[in-house]
Amino acid sequence: MTVFIIRRLMQTAVVLAVMSLLVFVGVFAIGDPTAILVSPDSDQIERDRAIAALGLDKPLWEQYLYFLYGAFRGDLGKSFVFNMPALQLIMQRLPATLELAFAALVIALVAGIPLGMYAGYRPESPVSKTIMAGSILGFSLPTFWVGLMMIMVFAVQLGWLPSTGRGQVGTIFGITTSLVTLDGLAHVLLPAVNLALLKLSLVCRLARAGMRENLLMDYVKFARAKGLSARRVVLVHVFKNILIPLVTVTGLELGNLIAFSVVTETVFAWPGMGKLIIDSINNLDRPVIVAYLLVTVSMFVFINLAVDILYSILDPRVRLAEAKG
Amino acid sequence: MPDPTLRVENLVTAFHTRNGTLRAVDGVSFEVGRGKVLGLVGESGSGKSVTGFSIMGLVDPPGRIDGGRILFQGRDLVGLPEEEMRALRGSRIAMIFQDPMMTLNPVLRIDTQMIEAVKAHHPAIGDDEARSRARDALAQVGIPSPEARLKAYPHQFSGGMRQRVAIATALLNKPDLIIADEPTTALDVTIQGQILFEVQKLCRQTGTALIWITHDLSVVASLADEICVMYAGKIVEQGSVDDVLDRPTHPYTHGLLRSVPSANPRGQPLRQIPGMTPSLLSLPSGCAFRLRCERATGECVQVPEMTAPMAGRRVRCFHPLLSTVPV
Ligand SMILES: Nc1ncnc2c1ncn2[C@@H]1O[C@H](COP(=O)(O)OP(=O)(O)O)[C@@H](O)[C@H]1O
Ligand SMILES: [Mg+2]
Numbered sequence: 001m002t003v004f005i006i007r008r009l010m011q012t013a014v015v016l017a018v019m020s021l022l023v024f025v026g027v028f029a030i031g032d033p034t035a036i037l038v039s040p041d042s043d044q045i046e047r048d049r050a051i052a053a054l055g056l057d058k059p060l061w062e063q064y065l066y067f068l069y070g071a072f073r074g075d076l077g078k079s080f081v082f083n084m085p086a087l088q089l090i091m092q093r094l095p096a097t098l099e100l101a102f103a104a105l106v107i108a109l110v111a112g113i114p115l116g117m118y119a120g121y122r123p124e125s126p127v128s129k130t131i132m133a134g135s136i137l138g139f140s141l142p143t144f145w146v147g148l149m150m151i152m153v154f155a156v157q158l159g160w161l162p163s164t165g166r167g168q169v170g171t172i173f174g175i176t177t178s179l180v181t182l183d184g185l186a187h188v189l190l191p192a193v194n195l196a197l198l199k200l201s202l203v204c205r206l207a208r209a210g211m212r213e214n215l216l217m218d219y220v221k222f223a224r225a226k227g228l229s230a231r232r233v234v235l236v237h238v239f240k241n242i243l244i245p246l247v248t249v250t251g252l253e254l255g256n257l258i259a260f261s262v263v264t265e266t267v268f269a270w271p272g273m274g275k276l277i278i279d280s281i282n283n284l285d286r287p288v289i290v291a292y293l294l295v296t297v298s299m300f301v302f303i304n305l306a307v308d309i310l311y312s313i314l315d316p317r318v319r320l321a322e323a324k325g
Numbered sequence: 326m327p328d329p330t331l332r333v334e335n336l337v338t339a340f341h342t343r344n345g346t347l348r349a350v351d352g353v354s355f356e357v358g359r360g361k362v363l364g365l366v367g368e369s370g371s372g373k374s375v376t377g378f379s380i381m382g383l384v385d386p387p388g389r390i391d392g393g394r395i396l397f398q399g400r401d402l403v404g405l406p407e408e409e410m411r412a413l414r415g416s417r418i419a420m421i422f423q424d425p426m427m428t429l430n431p432v433l434r435i436d437t438q439m440i441e442a443v444k445a446h447h448p449a450i451g452d453d454e455a456r457s458r459a460r461d462a463l464a465q466v467g468i469p470s471p472e473a474r475l476k477a478y479p480h481q482f483s484g485g486m487r488q489r490v491a492i493a494t495a496l497l498n499k500p501d502l503i504i505a506d507e508p509t510t511a512l513d514v515t516i517q518g519q520i521l522f523e524v525q526k527l528c529r530q531t532g533t534a535l536i537w538i539t540h541d542l543s544v545v546a547s548l549a550d551e552i553c554v555m556y557a558g559k560i561v562e563q564g565s566v567d568d569v570l571d572r573p574t575h576p577y578t579h580g581l582l583r584s585v586p587s588a589n590p591r592g593q594p595l596r597q598i599p600g601m602t603p604s605l606l607s608l609p610s611g612c613a614f615r616l617r618c619e620r621a622t623g624e625c626v627q628v629p630e631m632t633a634p635m636a637g638r639r640v641r642c643f644h645p646l647l648s649t650v651p652v
Contacts, residue, residue, distance in 0.1 A: 218427035225381055225422075226442040226494065227415030236441075240432045315432060316478040 005305065012301045016294055020071070023290050024064050033080055033284035054080055067290070076294065077287035081280070086291035090273060094295070096166055097265070097272030099177045101257040103192035104199065109250065111196075112203030117242070119204070120211025121234060131204065138201030147194040147267035154190060162187050164269040191268040195261055199253050206249060210242035244315050251307030255300040328399040330502050330534035331380070332356040336393035338372075338379045347605040349375040349388065351558035357502070357534040357551075362525065364549030364566065365538045366581070368602050372558040373538045374423075377504040380536075381420050382410040398501065416446040419495035423507040425488035429479035435459075435490055436475040442497050462493035466523060485516035492524065499531065506538045521548055542585050546570055554578045557603060557613035560631075564638035574634055574645035576618045612642070620644040 027033075038050045051057050055066065070077060076087045119128035155163030167187030170180040178184025214220060215238065223233045262274035269275075273292060280288040312318045338350040349372045357363045365373050378384045380395055382402060395402040397418065402410065414420075422428045430438060439459035443450060450458075456475065463471035466489040479487055488508055495503055505524065509517035525548055528535045537548055545552055545566060552569050554562040554577065562575035573579040580598035600617035603609065609616050611626040618625070624643045631641050 218422055218424060219430040221383060222420075222422055222428040222491070223430065223438075224383055225414055225420040227411050227413070227445045228441060229411065229445070232441065232445070237430050237433070241430070244432070316434075317431060317480045 004308075008301070008305055012298070015301070016297060017068075019293060019297060020067070020290055021064060023293055024060065024067070024286070027284060027286045027289060028060055031284055033286060037080055037283070071294075076291040079280075079285055079288045081283050081285045081288075086285075086287040087295075089276065089288060090291055090295055093271065093273045093276050095176060096178075096270060097258060097261055097274060099179055100188060100191055100195060100261055100264070100270060100272060101254065103179060103188050104195035104257055104261075105250065105254055107192055107196040108199035108203050108253075109246075112200045113207045113242075113246065116204035116207025117211050117234070117239070120208040120215070123208075123212065132208070135201040135204045138197045138204075141197075143194060143198065143263045144267050146197060147191070147264060150190050150194055151267070161190050163190065166271055191264050191270050194268070195257060195264040199257065202249065202253065203246065206246055207242055210245060211238060214238045214241050240314070244311065247310050247314060248307060251303050251310075255296075255303050258299060259296050328396065329356040329358040330361075330398060331536075332394075332396040333376075333380070334394045334396070336376065336379060336395060337391045338375050338384055338388060339391050340388040342387055345606055348391075348558050349605060350379060352393070353553075353555070353558075353560050354393075355551075355553050355560065355563065357536060359501075359534055360529055360532040361551065362528065362535045362537055362549045364545030364552040365536055365555060366540065366542060366545055366552060367555035368540055368581075370602050370605075371555040373540075373555055374506050376555075377420060377506050377536065377538060380502075380504060381414055381418060382407075383414075383420075412446065415442055415495075415500075416498045417500055418502045418504065419498070419500040420504040421488070421491050421495050421506065421508045424511050425484050425491055425508075426511070428491050429487055431479055433478075434475070435477055435479065439463075439475070439490075439494050439497060442494050446498050458497060459493075462496050463490065465496065465527065466490075466493045467519070468493070485512050485520070488512060488520060492520070496527065500533060502534045502536070503528070504536045504538070507540070509544065510539065510541070517544070542570065542581055554581070557605065557608055559613065559641060560639075561614065561641045562639070568638060574638065574640045574647060575642050576620050576644070576646065577614050579646055580617075620646075 034047065034051050034054070034056060037054075038047050042050075048057070055063060058066070067077060074087070075085065078084060079086050079089055082089055115131050119131045122128050151163040154161045165187060167178050167184035168181045169176050169178045169184055171177075172180045178188055211234075220233060220237060223237050224230075228237075258273075260274075261270075261272060262278060264270065265272045265274035266278065273295075276288065277292045279285075280292065333356065334354050336350050336353045337348060340347040340349055351372070353372075353376060355363060355365075365376065367373055375384065375388065378388075379390055380397075380402065382405065384390065390403050393403065397413070402413070405413075429435070436456060436459060439462070440452060440455040443455040443458055447455075459475060460471045463474060468474055468486060468489055474482075479490070482490060488511075492508070503524075508524075509520055512520070521544065524535070527533070537545065539545055549566045552564065552566045553560045554569070554575065556577050562569060562573065562578045569578060570582065573582055577598070580596075583596045584598060598617055603613060603616070612618070612621070612629050615621040615625040622644065627643075629641050629643050631639050632645075633639050634645050634647055
C-alpha cells in the first residue's frame with residue numbers, strides 16, 4: 001500500500017514537470033503577453049523595462065529553470081495581470097469551484113443512483129422509460145443552453161432563485177463555504193443542478209446497467225433461494241456490486257466536474273477557477289495558466305488515488321499491492 | 326399413509342418468448358419422501374433446473390408455471406402468495422446451484438451471507454446466535470477452522486470449499502427438502518465424491534428429502550433411491566435406481582447408460598446417442614426422442630403415454646426394451 005502510494009506520487013511529479021514544460025512552450029508559441037499587458041502607446045524603454053520586470057527578456061529555457069527553481073519552494077510565480085502570486089490567486093477561487101463541483105456530484109449521485117436502480121429493476125414500467133428518456137436529454141442538451149433556460153425560468157420568470165454569483169458564506173469545521181447558509185444554498189442550487197445534469201444521466205445509466213446485469217447473476221438467485229426479501233437482495237446484495245463501477249466513474253467524473261465547470265461558471269457568473277482560467281488565457285497570463293494546470297492535475301491524481309483506495313475497500317478481490325504495475 | 330415431503334403432479338412450466346412458447350417442463354410428476362434421494366437425470370437443456378426453480382417459485386420471466394400442482398407437505402405451492410413462498414424458501418426448501426464460483430456474493434463476507442439466511446426466517450435470533458449456527462453448519466460440511474473462515478470473502482475459498490459453504494448455507498435452517506442442481510459438476514472427482522458422501526449422510530441423519538439433479542448417471546447410481554430420466558421437458562423413465570440402471574427400458578436411458586465409461590466393458594468404444602438434443606422450439610411431433618431412436622416406428626409420431634411395464638417402473642415409450650438387454 002505504501003509502496004503503491006509512493007510510486008504514484010513519483011509518477012505524478014514526472015507528469016507535472018512534463019506538463020509545465022509543455023505549457024511553457026505552448027504559451028510562448030501562442031503570443032507575446034507584453035503586447036497585451038503594456039499599453040500600445042508606451043515607448044521602447046518602458047516596454048523593455050516591463051519585459052525585464054516580468055523576466056521575459058531571458059531565453060525560454062532560463063525562464064523555465066527559474067520557474068522550476070521557484071516551484072520547488074512552492075512559488076509558482078506572479079500573475080502578470082494581477083501582480084500577485086498565481087497560486088494564491090487560484091487558491092482564492094478554488095473553494096467556490098470545489099463547492100460547486102461537490103454540490104453537483106451529490107445531486108448526481110443522490111438522484112442518479114436510485115433512479116437508475118429503479119429503471120433497472122423494473123425496465124418495462126412507464127416510469128423507467130421516462131427516466132431513461134430523461135437521461136438521454138441530459139446527455140444531449142448543451143450545458144450552456146440548459147443553464148440559460150434555467151436562469152430564464154427559475155430566476156427571471158418565476159423569480160424563485162438568484163441567477164448569478166455566490167451567496168453568503170459561512171464557516172463549518174474551519175472551511176468557508178456557501179453550502180451552510182440559506183442564501184448560499186439558494187445561489188448554488190441552479191449552477192449545481194446545471195453542472196450535475198450530464199453526470200446525473202451518466203450515473204443513472206450506469207446504475208441501471210449494473211442493476212440489470214447483476215439481477216441475472218447466480219448470486220442473486222441464490223440470495224433469493226435463501227428466502228431474503230426482494231428489498232434486501234436489491235439494497236444490499238446488488239447495490240454493493242453496483243457501487244464498484246460507480247465509485248470508479250464518480251472519481252474520474254469529479255475531476256472532470258472541477259476542470260470543466262468553466263461553462264457553468266461563465267453562465268452563472270460563479271467566481272471560481274473556471275472563470276479565472278478563461279480570463280488568464282485571454283491575457284496570456286502564463287503563471288496563472290501554469291499554476292491552474294498544476295493544481296488541476298494534482299487534484300486529478302489525488303482523486304484517482306482516493307478512488308483506488310476506496311475501490312480496494314469496496315471490492316475485496318482487489319488488493320493494492322497487486323495493482324502496482 | 327402420510328403425505329410425502331414433496332409430490333409434483335403434472336407440472337407444466339413454460340417460457341413465453343417472442344419466438345413462441347417453450348414448454349421447458351411438460352407434465353412432470355414425481356414424489357420424494359422423508360430421507361429419500363431422488364435423482365433427476367437428463368442431458369443439458371432437458372428442463373431439470375427449471376423443474377427445481379418451479380418448486381422454489383423462482384422461475385424467471387418470461388417463464389411461468391402453467392399447470393399442475395406442487396404439493397409440499399400436502400400444501401400446493403403453485404399460486405402461493407410471494408410472501409408465503411419467501412418464508413418457505415431457504416427455510417423449509419433449500420436449493421444449491423451448479424457453479425460455486427457464482428453463487429456467493431463476491432463483495433460480502435461469508436458470515437454476512439450466512440447470518441442473513443438465518444435472520445430472514447428468525448428475526449428474533451440475535452447476531453451471536455445466528456453466527457454460532459453458521460459456524461456449526463460450516464463445521465458440519467467439513468470446513469476446517471470455521472470461526473476464522475466466517476470472516477473470509479468467497480474469493481479466498483477454492484471451488485470445492487465454496488460449494489461446501491453454499492451447502493452449509495442451505496442446511497442452516499434445517500430444511501425438509503433440498504434441491505441440489507448439479508452441485509458437483511464443476512468440481513473435480515475426489516471433491517465430488519466427498520461432497521456426495523457428506524450430503525447423503527446429512528440427509529439420512531436429519532430425514533431431509535433430497536432432489537439431486539445431474540447429467541451424470543454414475544453420480545446418481547451411488548446416491549439416489551429413485552431416479553427420473555428427463556428428455557425435452559418430459560420424464561421418459563422412472564423407477565428405483567438399481568432397477569433402472571440394471572434394466573433400462575426406455576431407449577434414451579439405454580443410450581445414456583451406454584455412453585457412461587464405467588458401464589462399458591473395457592476396450593469397447595463408448596457409444597454416443599446419435600444426433601443432438603432438439604431445441605424446444607422445434608421438437609418433432611409425437612415422441613421427442615424418435616429422430617434419435619433406433620427403435621422408432623411410424624407409431625412414434627403419436628405422443629406416447631406413461632405406461633407401467635413392470636412393478637415400480639414407469640416409461641413413456643411405444644417400444645420399451647422389455648427383454649433383458651445388456652447395457
Ligand atoms: N430464462 C429462460 N428463458 C427462456 N427459456 C429458458 C430460460 N431458462 C430455461 N429455458 C429453456 O428451458 C430449457 C430447459 O432448461 P434447464 O432446465 O436449465 O435445462 P437443464 O436440464 O440443463 O437444467 C432450456 O432448453 C431453455 O430452452
Ligand atoms: Mg441446469
